[in-house]
């Protein structure tokens with residue numbers, strides 16, 4: 001039984017039907033480029049897209065091009081700065097994309113550029129140039145392409161529209177002031193995706209690429225919890241690529257094991273492959289009763305086979321663990337302090353149960369998303385035994 005029913009949905013070049021949470025960015029780019037894309041030549045449109053990895057910069061540009069490609073006279077030229085870094089390879093890739101002949105060497109930079117403009121003019125070509133991951137390019141190379149757009153050919157047509165993509169302002173700050181001035185005004189920012197936003201992106205992706213019934217919303221939520229930002233200012237998280245990658249790995253692992261459904265443990269193993277899991281050093285540093293409480297969470301999750309357990313369930317399991325180790329349980333409020341600390345250390349994730357499914361009122365739900373439970377349980381049990389010896 002296949003769980004991954006459409007592999008292409010998880011490929012890097014996939015452009016989803018809709019781009020939730022990027023409507024505004026798409027609209028801003030559209031406003032800057034649409035008139036040129038529909039009738040190129042009258043001006044030099046340009047934009048800089050900034051945001052941490054996986055915030056949808058590339059896919060938003062691809063979406064824009066999807067909208068216009070049928071009716072635009074322009075050609076889409078995509079340069080990944082990670083792969084094409086030096087001047088000659090970039091020009092070579094532009095020539096290849098535009099299907100124009102180009103000498104590999106023997107010309108100076110200016111001669112190369114003059115020839116490129118000449119070809120564009122002669123063939124009446126317009127180029128929508130995207131320099132992705134542009135922070136990989138030396139500032140003088142990036143400047144050259146930014147300035148190229150200003151070149152007007154003999155018939156007075158602006159042949160280039162340019163999008164520069166980077167992670168932060170450094171890509172612009174490294175440019176000389178006058179070149180920076182050319183790009184400076186047209187900056188579009190992509191903030192890290194929050195947990196809720198990642199959840200909706202994952203839901204779309206799962207619906208498009210996975211078998212019905214192979215995933216639950218809680219499984220997607222679990223992935224969103226470990227990858228989504230706490231707030232739009234939290235730049236340590238918020239990477240949709242990572243979230244989609246974990247979902248794909250978990251789905252694939254479940255499928256390889258001949259199962260019909262993705263389990264929480266599939267998610268934990270997959271995320272450990274791409275994140276770092278929980279290091280023993282962090283666990284060693286926890287107070288004894290915080291270790292016991294964490295052990296209790298691990299055991300409750302194991303027994304339930306669900307992505308989340310409630311605080312109440314964890315508390316019950318904690319009391320049993322205390323009995324087992326001959327320890328007097330700490331009071332309820334202390335357990336909340338432990339919970340917050342475990343969350344701050346990135347060991348657990350918590351969320352409020354809003355739907356009230358099976359649980360009355362607002363309950364705190366707890367999950368562990370980045371470490372398989374068996375390893376975590378045995379390491380904790382070992383540490384607790386050592387401490388009590």
Ligand SMILES: Nc1ncnc2c1ncn2[C@@H]1O[C@H](COP(=O)(O)OP(=O)(O)OP(=O)(O)O)[C@@H](O)[C@H]1O
Pocket residue numbers: 011012014015016018019020021022051052053054055056057058059060133166167190201240241244
């Ligand atoms: N709003 C969204 N809706 C659906 N899928 C999205 C959305 N944003 C990002 N993705 C998906 O997340 C992955 C990463 O997105 P993308 O490559 O556009 O990120 P990026 O910001 O360009 O990252 P980088 O800086 O690393 O190049 C892609 O698979 C993309 O399809």
